[in-house]
Amino acid sequence: MGWLVLVFDGLLAAALIWLAWQATHTPGLFRSVISFIIFGLLMALAWVRLDAPDIALAEAAIGAGATGALLLSALGRLVATHEEGAPWQERRDLYFWIPAGGALLGLLTLAAWMLPSPGLGEQVQDALPESGVQNPVTAVLLNFRALDTLLEIGVLLLAAIAIWSLGRMPLPSAPAVRSPALPALGRLLFPMFVLVSAYLLWRGSHAPGGAFPAGAVMGAGGILTILAGAQPWLTGSVHGPWRMLLSLGFAAMLALALGVMALGQPFFAYPPGLAGLIVLALELAAGLSIAMSLVALYLAGQPPDHWEGEARGE
Amino acid sequence: MIYLLLAGVLFVIGLHGLFVARHLLRKILSLNVLSAAVFLLLVALAREADPLDAVPHAIVLTGIVVSVSATAVALVLLVRLSRPREDQRKLMDEEGG
Numbered sequence: 001m002g003w004l005v006l007v008f009d010g011l012l013a014a015a016l017i018w019l020a021w022q023a024t025h026t027p028g029l030f031r032s033v034i035s036f037i038i039f040g041l042l043m044a045l046a047w048v049r050l051d052a053p054d055i056a057l058a059e060a061a062i063g064a065g066a067t068g069a070l071l072l073s074a075l076g077r078l079v080a081t082h083e084e085g086a087p088w089q090e091r092r093d094l095y096f097w098i099p100a101g102g103a104l105l106g107l108l109t110l111a112a113w114m115l116p117s118p119g120l121g122e123q124v125q126d127a128l129p130e131s132g133v134q135n136p137v138t139a140v141l142l143n144f145r146a147l148d149t150l151l152e153i154g155v156l157l158l159a160a161i162a163i164w165s166l167g168r169m170p171l172p173s174a175p176a177v178r179s180p181a182l183p184a185l186g187r188l189l190f191p192m193f194v195l196v197s198a199y200l201l202w203r204g205s206h207a208p209g210g211a212f213p214a215g216a217v218m219g220a221g222g223i224l225t226i227l228a229g230a231q232p233w234l235t236g237s238v239h240g241p242w243r244m245l246l247s248l249g250f251a252a253m254l255a256l257a258l259g260v261m262a263l264g265q266p267f268f269a270y271p272p273g274l275a276g277l278i279v280l281a282l283e284l285a286a287g288l289s290i291a292m293s294l295v296a297l298y299l300a301g302q303p304p305d306h307w308e309g310e311a312r313g314e
Numbered sequence: 315m316i317y318l319l320l321a322g323v324l325f326v327i328g329l330h331g332l333f334v335a336r337h338l339l340r341k342i343l344s345l346n347v348l349s350a351a352v353f354l355l356l357v358a359l360a361r362e363a364d365p366l367d368a369v370p371h372a373i374v375l376t377g378i379v380v381s382v383s384a385t386a387v388a389l390v391l392l393v394r395l396s397r398p399r400e401d402q403r404k405l406m407d408e409e410g411g
Contacts, residue, residue, distance in 0.1 A: 024331030
């Protein structure tokens with residue numbers, strides 16, 4: 001079996017290199033974008049091979065799904081999508097940049113080589129019973145290094161704010177094929193996405209899963225619903241529950257981090273015994289915020305007061 | 315070991331693309347390839363440790379979300395750059411009507 005695994009790894013690596021080259025260096029923007037989406041999917045396979053199923057789940061949903069949708073919708077909105085001449089510039093200063101890039105790569109390799117070799121795996125294993133969950137990745141994300149996650153959700157919120165502040169983008173045009181079946185199907189499928197997300201969220205406490213894959217799957221579901229031309233669940237008041245849901249994750253984490261200080265604990269140190277419950281609540285809030293942010297990023301602009309395509313009274 | 319080498323090759327491809335690509339969309343793609351290479355390096359190194367090191371996994375998950383945010387903002391700016399006048403006209407129409 002050993003050589004078979006080696007052959008698989010080799011083929012995967014070759015395909016990834018070829019796709020990365022296709023995405024960055026061959027003519028035709030549409031082709032590059034498609035290559036990049038396939039690159040993301042194959043990366044998910046590589047994560048599985050590297051024993052990182054949590055990352056594989058997130059990469060398949062975010063890296064391939066959401067980024068692909070973002071790229072394609074941006075490509076559709078660009079005025080000029082054809083490139084004149086070669087896709088790359090002839091540059092003289094490459095004589096400088098190639099050695100500079102090589103030096104950067106060499107230094108990074110050196111830095112990686114000099115990392116303390118056993119890593120933090122043992123410390124994480126030792127502290128796992130206190131974290132309230134059994135999955136080490138979830139424990140690191142929402143307990144040991146919750147500050148990183150707070151800042152990351154802050155970045156996501158900031159991206160959504162930055163995009164909204166650029167004003168309204170012409171909406172993704174209605175589906176190319178107008179059919180009453182598409183919105184109905186979109187509405188029918190969305191509960192399935194919610195179900196899968198809820199399962200992933202619940203699973204995150206003891207197995208690969210958690211807020212990130214769950215939020216990503218739900219966000220992808222939302223994008224699909226919008227693509228199909230059905231958005232009844234976000235309409236209503238001027239912006240619906242958008243703003244609240246977008247900031248829910250950040251607000252909940254910050255409130256909790258400060259709340260435990262009132263109980264006499266340090267910043268982000270959960271009281272023992274409550275850790276499991278707290279992590280679950282934070283996962284729920286963070287998952288919802290990630291899902292809404294992905295949809296907001298896809299819309300690429302402030303959501304309109306009411307959606308076109310469907311009557312408001314529906 | 316294969317994956318460490320793969321990370322190096324992808325890093326070079328991404329860096330080269332970032333420097334020489336003419337279209338901005340291609341530069342964004344190159345940046346994404348570059349970040350994928352760094353994530354790959356982190357996780358491949360984490361696998362070498364004996365109890366699997368969960369910290370790089372968590373950091374890479376965070377990194378994926380941050381990179382999709384950055385990509386989204388970059389893409390919106392790119393679209394804005396490509397059609398500034400049209401948008402302004404549309405906005406004026408909206409405000410007028």
